[in-house]
Amino acid sequence: MVVRRVCVIGAGVSGLVAIKSCLEEGLEPVCFDKNEDIGGVWIFRDETDSNPGSALYDCVVTNSSRQMMCYSDFSFPRDTPPFIPGKALLKYYQDYAEHFRLRPHIQFHSTVTRVEKTEDFAKTGQWRVTVLHEGEETVHVFDAIMPCTGFFSIINYPMYPGQDEFKGTVFHSNEYRGNEHMAGKNVVVVGGSHSAGDISVDASLTAKQVYLSMRKGTWVITRSGPGGWPGDLYMNRRINFLLPEWYRRNAMKKDLLSKINVDNLGLRCDRELFCSEVMVNDLIQSSIFCGKVKTKTGIDHFTKTGIVFTDGTEVDADVVIFATGYKLRAPYLDTSIVQEELKDLELYKYVFPPRLEHATCACIGFMMTIGAHGPAFELQSRWAVQVFKGNCSLPPIPKMLGEIRFVRQMIYNRYGKHIIFIPPIPYQDSLAAQIGALPSFKRYLFTDPALAFRILFGPALPCSYRLVGPHPWKGARSAIMGVWDIYSNATRTRDVGKPKPNYWPLPLQVAVLLALVALLIFAT
Numbered sequence: 001m002v003v004r005r006v007c008v009i010g011a012g013v014s015g016l017v018a019i020k021s022c023l024e025e026g027l028e029p030v031c032f033d034k035n036e037d038i039g040g041v042w043i044f045r046d047e048t049d050s051n052p053g054s055a056l057y058d059c060v061v062t063n064s065s066r067q068m069m070c071y072s073d074f075s076f077p078r079d080t081p082p083f084i085p086g087k088a089l090l091k092y093y094q095d096y097a098e099h100f101r102l103r104p105h106i107q108f109h110s111t112v113t114r115v116e117k118t119e120d121f122a123k124t125g126q127w128r129v130t131v132l133h134e135g136e137e138t139v140h141v142f143d144a145i146m147p148c149t150g151f152f153s154i155i156n157y158p159m160y161p162g163q164d165e166f167k168g169t170v171f172h173s174n175e176y177r178g179n180e181h182m183a184g185k186n187v188v189v190v191g192g193s194h195s196a197g198d199i200s201v202d203a204s205l206t207a208k209q210v211y212l213s214m215r216k217g218t219w220v221i222t223r224s225g226p227g228g229w230p231g232d233l234y235m236n237r238r239i240n241f242l243l244p245e246w247y248r249r250n251a252m253k254k255d256l257l258s259k260i261n262v263d264n265l266g267l268r269c270d271r272e273l274f275c276s277e278v279m280v281n282d283l284i285q286s287s288i289f290c291g292k293v294k295t296k297t298g299i300d301h302f303t304k305t306g307i308v309f310t311d312g313t314e315v316d317a318d319v320v321i322f323a324t325g326y327k328l329r330a331p332y333l334d335t336s337i338v339q340e341e342l343k344d345l346e347l348y349k350y351v352f353p354p355r356l357e358h359a360t361c362a363c364i365g366f367m368m369t370i371g372a373h374g375p376a377f378e379l380q381s382r383w384a385v386q387v388f389k390g391n392c393s394l395p396p397i398p399k400m401l402g403e404i405r406f407v408r409q410m411i412y413n414r415y416g417k418h419i420i421f422i423p424p425i426p427y428q429d430s431l432a433a434q435i436g437a438l439p440s441f442k443r444y445l446f447t448d449p450a451l452a453f454r455i456l457f458g459p460a461l462p463c464s465y466r467l468v469g470p471h472p473w474k475g476a477r478s479a480i481m482g483v484w485d486i487y488s489n490a491t492r493t494r495d496v497g498k499p500k501p502n503y504w505p506l507p508l509q510v511a512v513l514l515a516l517v518a519l520l521i522f523a524t
């Protein structure tokens with residue numbers, strides 16, 4: 001079984017990097033996307049466009065900072081602000097496709113309707129892919145497939161008693177574009193995550209009143225972290241994940257609670273931080289402070305003209321927006337390969353269906369991390385192509401199934417429901433280790449201590465996976481060393497002298513470094 005031709009399904013954030021990874025390894029990718037252009041959810045559409053994949057509102061800004069959001073070997077332009085407006089992000093993905101010449105491999109307006117194993121799959125591992133293009137179906141055979149159709153096309157749309165008789169409008173957040181139509185209205189936004197926060201704040205600029213309805217409350221994470229630097233630079237350091245979780249959680253909670261009084265704002269979440277969904281938002285606090293947004297409990301039922309919440313209070317409503325998220329589905333694949341319910345989902349490291357005779361199906365982007373997704377999807381792709389090439393192999397089926405069950409149970413215990421929401425760094429490191437792209441602190445400690453230091457104590461940037469391993473990038477080291485300067489390039493538009501990066505206090509750094517050196521010497 002030799003893999004040469006690979007079918008990539010979808011040309012969003014995950015599809016693009018899947019194509020790139022195939023090209024790097026000399027494979028022949030053919031990508032089909034039902035849209036007219038690349039970008040997936042980041043394509044902006046106006047109200048008249050009813051494309052179900054369209055998911056973004058005009059005011060969207062990334063919830064991760066630019067150096068955590070980018071792919072490992074392609075930087076944002078220098079003048080990109082630390083957090084990227086949606087349209088600038090789409091431009092980045094377009095530039096990426098241009099730079100690595102991905103477009104010739106993509107066929108647009110092409111919907112994959114069916115993907116099946118060929119009759120001799122047991123021998124060849126090949127797949128038969130049915131594609132609908134301009135009303136015509138064609139069938140193609142591929143050596144491997146990479147489904148990259150994402151987590152964000154099938155909406156989660158709840159039904160409450162009385163909803164049918166409600167006289168106002170009800171829609172999902174993926175149809176929200178801007179606040180023009182909210183003017184003077186009473187708006188109820190349902191949900192506790194990013195979109196619910198963004199839409200509440202945006203709608204409140206024109207609405208009469210916005211109510212934010214949350215069953216469980218939420219943890220609000222601000223984009224700015226300690227010292228006013230992007231918070232994800234602190235959250236996502238490798239050293240953090242060597243420390244016990246209680247320590248990480250307490251440090252972060254202390255920072256968050258020093259900025260936001262979750263009780264006074266009615267936001268308090270009854271689950272621990274990192275054991276519940278979060279809302280990255282810098283503005284919700286001031287919207288509530290100014291009375292523009294009021295927090296409410298979950299919905300009990302609709303009346304003809306309003307909402308009754310579970311605490312018995314009632315409000316008039318003209319518009320109800322469900323920011324209730326999305327479901328993972330791959331309708332073109334048999335449910336024995338990608339299961340319909342998250343509680344049944346069997347993907348080894350969220351990528352490989354474990355029960356196939358050949359590892360020729362790699363799902364990219366069928367998961368979410370508590371952080372930027374692109375870099376995680378990139379490592380999934382880089383690992384997948386190494387498996388296709390036979391340079392990496394998967395463990396025996398029982399071992400994969402065991403790991404899947406273990407991870408699923410761990411997450412269930414933590415969240416009390418089946419979701420996929422994991423810290424990015426340990427996951428990315430584990431994928432990188434598979435392909436030999438994990439940067440080693442030990443290796444650099446004596447040859448390049450400054451870099452070693454950044455690898456452990458600095459943010460675990462995507463480009464750190466391009467120092468070693470397949471297809472390294474020459475710019476990786478300088479991108480790692482320059483991280484703090486680059487962040488402020490777009491915002492320090494008035495000269496204020498040299499900025500000071502903000503690591504741990506120096507004595508603590510020295511102590512930990514010495515302890516690690518001692519440990520290394522002791523262990524070898």
Ligand SMILES: Cc1cc2nc3c(=O)[nH]c(=O)nc-3n(C[C@H](O)[C@H](O)[C@H](O)COP(=O)(O)OP(=O)(O)OC[C@H]3O[C@@H](n4cnc5c(N)ncnc54)[C@H](O)[C@@H]3O)c2cc1C
Nearest residue numbers: 010012013014033034040041062063111112150365372373
């Ligand atoms: C409101 C919102 C804000 C977000 N903010 C962030 C953020 O700040 N940072 C972050 O990392 N992530 C964010 N995300 C998540 C982000 O969308 C994902 O990280 C990423 O864009 C998903 O990319 P994807 O390629 O996996 O899926 P998609 O972008 O959904 O792309 C899937 C592609 O597959 C195509 N497709 C689907 N079915 C078929 C088919 N049968 N045949 C052919 N083609 C098909 C679609 O047309 C689409 O182009 C956000 C998501 C939403 C909804």
Ligand SMILES: *[C@@H]1O[C@H](CO)[C@@H](O)[C@H](O)[C@H]1NC(C)=O
Nearest residue numbers: 063194280368369370371372
């Ligand atoms: C950013 O938003 C996406 C999509 O809603 C989410 O999966 C991801 O975890 C968010 N990032 C952070 C840091 O919360």
Ligand SMILES: *[C@@H]1O[C@H](CO)[C@@H](O)[C@H](O)[C@H]1NC(C)=O
Nearest residue numbers: 078079485488489490492493
């Ligand atoms: C931003 O980058 C440009 C181009 O490299 C440089 O000329 C400029 O001085 C930088 N500005 C700041 C504030 O760092």
